[in-house]
Amino acid sequence: MSLDTFLEETRLINTGFCEKQKENISKLFNEANTNIDTFWNNRANNLDWIQTWNKTVEWEKPHAKWFVGGKLNASANCLDSHLENFGSKTAIIWESEKGDSLQLTYNDLHQKVVSFAHQLKHTYNVKKGARVTIYMPMVPELAIAVLACARIGAIHSVVFAGFSAKSLQDRIKDSQSTCLITADGGYRRGKVIPLKDIVSNALANHACPSLENVIIHQYIQANDPLPQFNSTPVHKFICDSIIEPKDDPIETMDSEDPLFILYTSGTTGKPKGIVHSTGGYMTHAKYSSELVFDLKENDIYWCTADVGWITGHSYMIYGPLSNASTIVMFEGTPDYPNQSRFWELIEKHKVSIFYTAPTAIRSFMKWGDEHITKHDLSSLRLLGTVGEPINPEAWMWYHDVIGNKNCPIVDTWWQTETGGIILTTLPSHHPSKPGSAGFALPGLSVEIKNDQNESIINGAGLLSITKPWPSMLRGVWGDEQRFKDTYWSTLETYFAGDGASIDENGYITVIGRIDDVLNVAGHRIGTMEVESALVEHPAVAEAAVVGIPDDIKGQAIVAFTILKEGISESPELISDINSIVSKQIGAIAKPKVIVSTPDLPKTRSGKIMRRLLKQVAEGQEIGDTTTLGNPDIIHEIKEKMALSNV
Ligand code: PRX
Numbered sequence: 001m002s003l004d005t006f007l008e009e010t011r012l013i014n015t016g017f018c019e020k021q022k023e024n025i026s027k028l029f030n031e032a033n034t035n036i037d038t039f040w041n042n043r044a045n046n047l048d049w050i051q052t053w054n055k056t057v058e059w060e061k062p063h064a065k066w067f068v069g070g071k072l073n074a075s076a077n078c079l080d081s082h083l084e085n086f087g088s089k090t091a092i093i094w095e096s097e098k099g100d101s102l103q104l105t106y107n108d109l110h111q112k113v114v115s116f117a118h119q120l121k122h123t124y125n126v127k128k129g130a131r132v133t134i135y136m137p138m139v140p141e142l143a144i145a146v147l148a149c150a151r152i153g154a155i156h157s158v159v160f161a162g163f164s165a166k167s168l169q170d171r172i173k174d175s176q177s178t179c180l181i182t183a184d185g186g187y188r189r190g191k192v193i194p195l196k197d198i199v200s201n202a203l204a205n206h207a208c209p210s211l212e213n214v215i216i217h218q219y220i221q222a223n224d225p226l227p228q229f230n231s232t233p234v235h236k237f238i239c240d241s242i243i244e245p246k247d248d249p250i251e252t253m254d255s256e257d258p259l260f261i262l263y264t265s266g267t268t269g270k271p272k273g274i275v276h277s278t279g280g281y282m283t284h285a286k287y288s289s290e291l292v293f294d295l296k297e298n299d300i301y302w303c304t305a306d307v308g309w310i311t312g313h314s315y316m317i318y319g320p321l322s323n324a325s326t327i328v329m330f331e332g333t334p335d336y337p338n339q340s341r342f343w344e345l346i347e348k349h350k351v352s353i354f355y356t357a358p359t360a361i362r363s364f365m366k367w368g369d370e371h372i373t374k375h376d377l378s379s380l381r382l383l384g385t386v387g388e389p390i391n392p393e394a395w396m397w398y399h400d401v402i403g404n405k406n407c408p409i410v411d412t413w414w415q416t417e418t419g420g421i422i423l424t425t426l427p428s429h430h431p432s433k434p435g436s437a438g439f440a441l442p443g444l445s446v447e448i449k450n451d452q453n454e455s456i457i458n459g460a461g462l463l464s465i466t467k468p469w470p471s472m473l474r475g476v477w478g479d480e481q482r483f484k485d486t487y488w489s490t491l492e493t494y495f496a497g498d499g500a501s502i503d504e505n506g507y508i509t510v511i512g513r514i515d516d517v518l519n520v521a522g523h524r525i526g527t528m529e530v531e532s533a534l535v536e537h538p539a540v541a542e543a544a545v546v547g548i549p550d551d552i553k554g555q556a557i558v559a560f561t562i563l564k565e566g567i568s569e570s571p572e573l574i575s576d577i578n579s580i581v582s583k584q585i586g587a588i589a590k591p592k593v594i595v596s597t598p599d600l601p602k603t604r605s606g607k608i609m610r611r612l613l614k615q616v617a618e619g620q621e622i623g624d625t626t627t628l629g630n631p632d633i634i635h636e637i638k639e640k641m642a643l644s645n646v
Pocket of ligand 1: 311385386416498
């Protein structure tokens, strides 16, 4: 995928909503332009508050407080608020990998959440403000665990179940979690992923001393004896006891109390724990999901993201459930047992709104239209995409084949740090431009800037959010300096780490990360993280990692390694080195190719020139090599790269 295909795109596609939505959007823009505080107060007022706030925002850069003095509970806003009118409405339609479905109404979900929350608080002594790590497959118990933590005011830290033991251990240690909620395993493409073995490795040798309890959902083998993890007490996940309303452990939370931590990759080897608040986060989650997805009472909404990522937090759990929507939660993958799986599901559950990632869309394209056309997808009325730039070709295919030319597409740009959607086209308000995320939502201010902090009206630059917004990250857990350095030191306003361009009509096209962060299949992976994993291998002396364009995944990882003295290269060794990345981080971070080289291109002062490695990996002309201390190495690496068939 070349950048030019994005920047040369000029088509504007009109796929309208109803007039009512159009009026609503114009009103929102007007309201936001008239008085931004009133605008956000009105959005926050759509939540149920235990006590109202006395000030909309307090902004002392880079620290924001929203809805100051307000009190609420996020879990109650997703459950209790709906019991009177929507108690018997389906909240979650869960589809297992094996093809079984289960439906939970709002009443059912509420009961289970209260029951589990009661246990967490009273049996396992999880206190308000304590951190709870959740490491589970995509089963309803995951949603129950998240909402139960929110109910008692514990700060959840969900770790994607594809992450390795080491990643899980690092996240438990960094957050100092006192409780881990997990499962004995999950299913993936017909195989069991042995989560309990991964947990056992993560907790081996008392590596996580902060943990007081482990709660395990016996999903694969309900009757197996509970596993042992050192001396940490292990308990069964139970959520079906009836709790009297008077024993409901619901906690009154300050608007600024943290709701969760979510780890994401950055430019160092250590992922950062992004902290989100309760009141501001919930305000934007509820507002943006209703507006962008045009949620209506009878919609069946399916976001294919895992709850382990921010998309799963904001647009599977907190956003749709706070709007009393019916969500689909799917445990499996799109190509198991066959490549029609998603379309079967849409037909079976009459999904009306479908939100997925460009990588998935490009795979569907490759698999062929016949998987789609044999299914009735007429229930669909709106499509969404997130996580990475969508190339215009994939956008058009999504529109024509999945949407049957009838469904608007929302290409939503946002980040773990922003908590919710920032940029998108709102279909009845502006036509869509394939490949371009579009405009800031009402209430949000985005500019493209040069590195002098000046706004660019038409051209490319750095993507910045120029005014505080309710769901902005409140910090990096335990690392104030990193928070300031990463987001607030490049520009005078929030710098997202992305490069973007803006056209003469104001459409913003996000080009991608400009820092040392890769985006592989919509997942953020730090180059340093992968390099640190590679040098853990006993045969590797040094490593450098770059991203190259990939037709399906957007980007793929190419790693260059120097082997230690006396170690000779072999296919077995390279495959073993590759597997260390899975072991250290998770399979999502595995390099597509590893090139072993006697040296890396370095300046005379010893700095690795990744720019040159990237040019080699992409097969481009090699730029200026005059600053290299070892210019000859480039030709050697080029030859080795040519042999690797990338
Ligand atoms: O580079 C941008 C890309 O994904 C990054 C955020 O990754 P993460 O925090 O994992 O959150 C992903 C889900 C919100 C951004 O900095 N990105 C996300 N959405 C888009 C995108 N790039 C282009 N277009 C998008 N719609």
